[in-house]
Amino acid sequence: xxxxxxxxxxxxxxxxxLGYSREQLKKDLEYLRDWLQKQHHLPPSRLTESDEFxxxxxxxxxxxxxxxxxxLDNYYTYRGFSELFDNRDPLISGxxxxxxxxxxxxxxxxxxxxxxxxxxxxxxxxxEKYDIVLQVRRFVDIMxxxxxxxxxxxxxxxxxxxxxxxxxxxxxxxxxxxxxxxxIIQDIYPFRISKLxxxxxxxxxxxxxxxxxxxxxxxxxxxxxxxxxxxxxxxxKYIDKSLIxxxxxxxxxxxxxxxxxxxxxxxxxxxxxxNELSERTDETKRxxxxxxxxxxxxxxxxxxxxxxx
Numbered sequence: 001x002x003x004x005x006x007x008x009x010x011x012x013x014x015x016x017x018l019g020y021s022r023e024q025l026k027k028d029l030e031y032l033r034d035w036l037q038k039q040h041h042l043p044p045s046r047l048t049e050s051d052e053f054x055x056x057x058x059x060x061x062x063x064x065x066x067x068x069x070x071x072l073d074n075y076y077t078y079r080g081f082s083e084l085f086d087n088r089d090p091l092i093s094g095x096x097x098x099x100x101x102x103x104x105x106x107x108x109x110x111x112x113x114x115x116x117x118x119x120x121x122x123x124x125x126x127x128e129k130y131d132i133v134l135q136v137r138r139f140v141d142i143m144x145x146x147x148x149x150x151x152x153x154x155x156x157x158x159x160x161x162x163x164x165x166x167x168x169x170x171x172x173x174x175x176x177x178x179x180x181x182x183x184i185i186q187d188i189y190p191f192r193i194s195k196l197x198x199x200x201x202x203x204x205x206x207x208x209x210x211x212x213x214x215x216x217x218x219x220x221x222x223x224x225x226x227x228x229x230x231x232x233x234x235x236x237k238y239i240d241k242s243l244i245x246x247x248x249x250x251x252x253x254x255x256x257x258x259x260x261x262x263x264x265x266x267x268x269x270x271x272x273x274x275n276e277l278s279e280r281t282d283e284t285k286r287x288x289x290x291x292x293x294x295x296x297x298x299x300x301x302x303x304x305x306x307x308x309x
Contacts, residue, residue, distance in 0.1 A: 002261055003149045004108040013114050014152050020063045028058050028065060035069060041286035042076045043279030052151040060153035060190025074188045080280045082180040084137050088273040090266045098134045100124070104142060105258025107243050110154055115194055117243055119255050120160040127168030136181045141266050143189055144277060155194035159235060161248065163200035170208045182216040195238060198227045 006014070015021060032054050036046045057075075061067040079085040089095075101124035107117040120139075124130060185191060198209065209227050217225070228234065232248040244250020245258065266273070 001108055002106070002265060003146065006110070006152060010110060010114060011152060014059070014154055017114060018059060018062050020059065024063060025055060025058055028063065028068075029054055031065065032058065032068060032072075036072070038287075039073070041282050041284075042073065043276075043281065045276040045279050046072075046076065048276075050148055053148045055151050056147050056153045057190045060192060068190070071188060071190055076279075077281050078184070078188055079278070082184075083133065084140055084177070084180055084184075085278070088137075088141070088278050090138075090141065090270055090273060092134075094131050094134050095138065097129060098131055098138055099259065099263045101129050102135050103255045103259035104139055105245070105255045105262060106142070106146065107252070107258075109243065111157070111240060111243055113194075114154050115157045116150075116154045117239060118156055118158040119245055119248060119258070120158070121247065121255050122160070122162055122164045122169070125164040125166060127166055127172050130169055130172055132173055132177055136177055138266070139181075140184060141273065142262050143184075143191070144273075145262075145265055145269065147189070153190050153192065155192045157195045157197070157238065158193065159197045159199065159239075159248065161199050161232070162202065162205050163231075165202050165205040167204045170204050173208060173212060175212055178212050179216055182213070186216075186218060186221060193221055193224060196221070196225045197235070197238065198225075199234065200231050201227050201229055203229075
C-alpha cells in the first residue's frame with residue numbers, strides 16, 4: 001500500500017499533538033461541507049470530495065475552521081495562477097522521463113514521532129534531461145493523491161539527496177516555479193513541515209537554496225531547514241533506520257520502488273487529473289468580493305506580482 005492505515009494509537013497521538021478530538025473533527029467536517037455547498041465560485045468537484053480530503057484540511061490547520069476554509073479556497077483558486085496546473089495530463093511529453101530522473105517516495109508508515117517521511121533523490125546528473133516544471137508538477141500530483149488517502153494530517157519530514165546536482169541543474173531552475181511550489185507547500189496545501197533535510201549538497205546548490213528558496217520561507221520554516229554536504233549517515237539522528245530507504249543507507253526498500261508505485265498511481269488516475277483536478281474557479285460567482293483578499297491573490301483573486309532579483 002502507498003499509505004498504511006493509522007493504528008488507533010497513532011491516531012490518538014496525532015489528536016493529542018493537535019489538541020483536537022474526533023468528536024470536534026466530526027462536527028467541523030459537517031460545517032465544512034455545508035460551507036462548501038454555498039461556495040458557488042469553487043469547482044463542482046468540491047461537492048464530491050471525500051471525508052479524508054476535508055479532514056486533512058481540518059487537521060492540517062489544527063482545527064482552525066477559518067484557516068481551513070481559506071486554504072480550501074486557495075487550493076482551488078491557485079489552479080488558475082500557476083503554470084504547474086496548466087496541463088495535468090501525466091502522459092504529456094517529458095513526464096515519464098522525470099519519473100526516472102528524480103525519485104520521489106513517501107513512507108507508507110509514519111514514524112514513532114508521528115511524522116510522515118518523504119524522500120527525494122535527484123538521480124540524473126545530465127541537466128539537459130532535468131525539467132523542473134514537470135518535476136514539481138509530479139510532486140504536486142503525488143500530494144493531490146496523498147491528500148485523499150490519509151484522513152489525518154501529520155507533520156512531514158522531507159529528505160532530498162542532491163548528490164547528482166550540478167551548476168547546469170541550477171541554471172535550469174525557474175524562480176517562478178520555486179515561488180509557486182513554496183506557496184503550495186507552505187500556505188495552500190494542509191501540510192505541516194517538521195524538518196527539511198538536504199544532503200550531499202554541492203556548494204552551487206547551497207547557493208541556490210540561499211538565493212532562491214530561503215527568501216520565500218517563513219521564519220518558522222527557515223529554522224527547520226538543514227542544508228549539508230554530508231551524506232545519508234546523518235539521517236539516523238532524525239529517523240529510525242527501518243524507515244530509511246536502502247539507497248539512503250537504511251533498511252527499507254529502495255526509493256525507486258516507492259517512487260515507481262506512486263508513478264503507477266498517477267498514470268492510473270489520468271482521467272481524474274485531466275477532469276476534476278483541472279477544474280477552475282468561476283470568479284464571477286464569488287460572493288463578498290470586497291472581503292476576499294490574501295497575500296497571494298490580492299483582491300478578487302487577481303494574482304499579485306512578486307519581483308525576484
